[in-house]
Amino acid sequence: TQLLEQSPQFLSIQEGENLTVYCNSSSVFSSLQWYRQEPGEGPVLLVTVVTGGEVKKLKRLTFQFGDARKDSSLHITAAQPGDTGLYLCAGAGNNDMRFGAGTRLTVKP
Amino acid sequence: NAGVTQTPKFQVLKTGQSMTLQCAQDMNHNSMYWYRQDPGMGLRLIYYSASEGTTDKGEVPNGYNVSRLNKREFSLRLESAAPSQTSVYFCASLRGQGTISNYGYTFGSGTRLTVV
Numbered sequence: 001t002q003l004l005e006q007s008p009q010f011l012s013i014q015e016g017e018n019l020t021v022y023c024n025s026s027s028v029f030s031s032l033q034w035y036r037q038e039p040g041e042g043p044v045l046l047v048t049v050v051t052g053g054e055v056k057k058l059k060r061l062t063f064q065f066g067d068a069r070k071d072s073s074l075h076i077t078a079a080q081p082g083d084t085g086l087y088l089c090a091g092a093g094n095n096d097m098r099f100g101a102g103t104r105l106t107v108k109p
Numbered sequence: 110n111a112g113v114t115q116t117p118k119f120q121v122l123k124t125g126q127s128m129t130l131q132c133a134q135d136m137n138h139n140s141m142y143w144y145r146q147d148p149g150m151g152l153r154l155i156y157y158s159a160s161e162g163t164t165d166k167g168e169v170p171n172g173y174n175v176s177r178l179n180k181r182e183f184s185l186r187l188e189s190a191a192p193s194q195t196s197v198y199f200c201a202s203l204r205g206q207g208t209i210s211n212y213g214y215t216f217g218s219g220t221r222l223t224v225v
Contacts, residue, residue, distance in 0.1 A: 042201070042217050042219055098154075099144075
């Protein structure tokens with residue numbers, strides 16, 4: 001059983017559409033991170049959220065940390081083919097990060 | 110600035126063979142990690158090293174050993190490879206002293222290992 005559940009597992013959309021992916025857990029995290037991973041590469045950090053209710057924006061990407069610090073969402077506005085990749089959330093444990101299985105996003109031109 | 114370098118990128122082993130995956134970072138980070146990534150299961154921690162000279166087990170350590178050779182290098186060894194160890198292996202480093210910070214991991218580009 002995954003500590004962090006990500007949904008949907010797969011998402012295929014057309015360029016220009018908006019989308020939201022989710023990261024949920026029954027555990028409380030001191031911080032939560034989002035990474036994007038492209039084929040043949042390691043994950044790359046997008047953002048860290050620390051405070052419950054926190055919202056961070058990175059260009060067309062909006063990240064939100066739930067009030068109870070158990071869940072998070074990533075919203076992409078006007079998706080582009082360059083957004084294609086595996087989006088991973090990770091929650092801070094005592095000595096490491098625990099990762100979800102990811103949402104694989106495909107944005108078609 | 111190379112970041113985290115892993116070698117090799119690809120490897121095929123026969124069951125029972127041994128091998129060592131190499132990892133080096135040039136960012137002067139204290140903490141280093143080995144993860145494996147399997148479809149549908151996310152990244153799972155194998156071993157980590159909070160600082161030079163220390164290593165600790167992660168979530169899935171069985172069948173693996175590690176060596177923190179110096180501050181830069183952290184190797185992962187499979188003594189007797191099994192098909193269940195077929196996976197993509199990632200090394201990562203982190204600023205800070207073994208606790209999670211806001212900086213996030215820097216990952217290598219991975220080693221794709223197949224055990225037949």
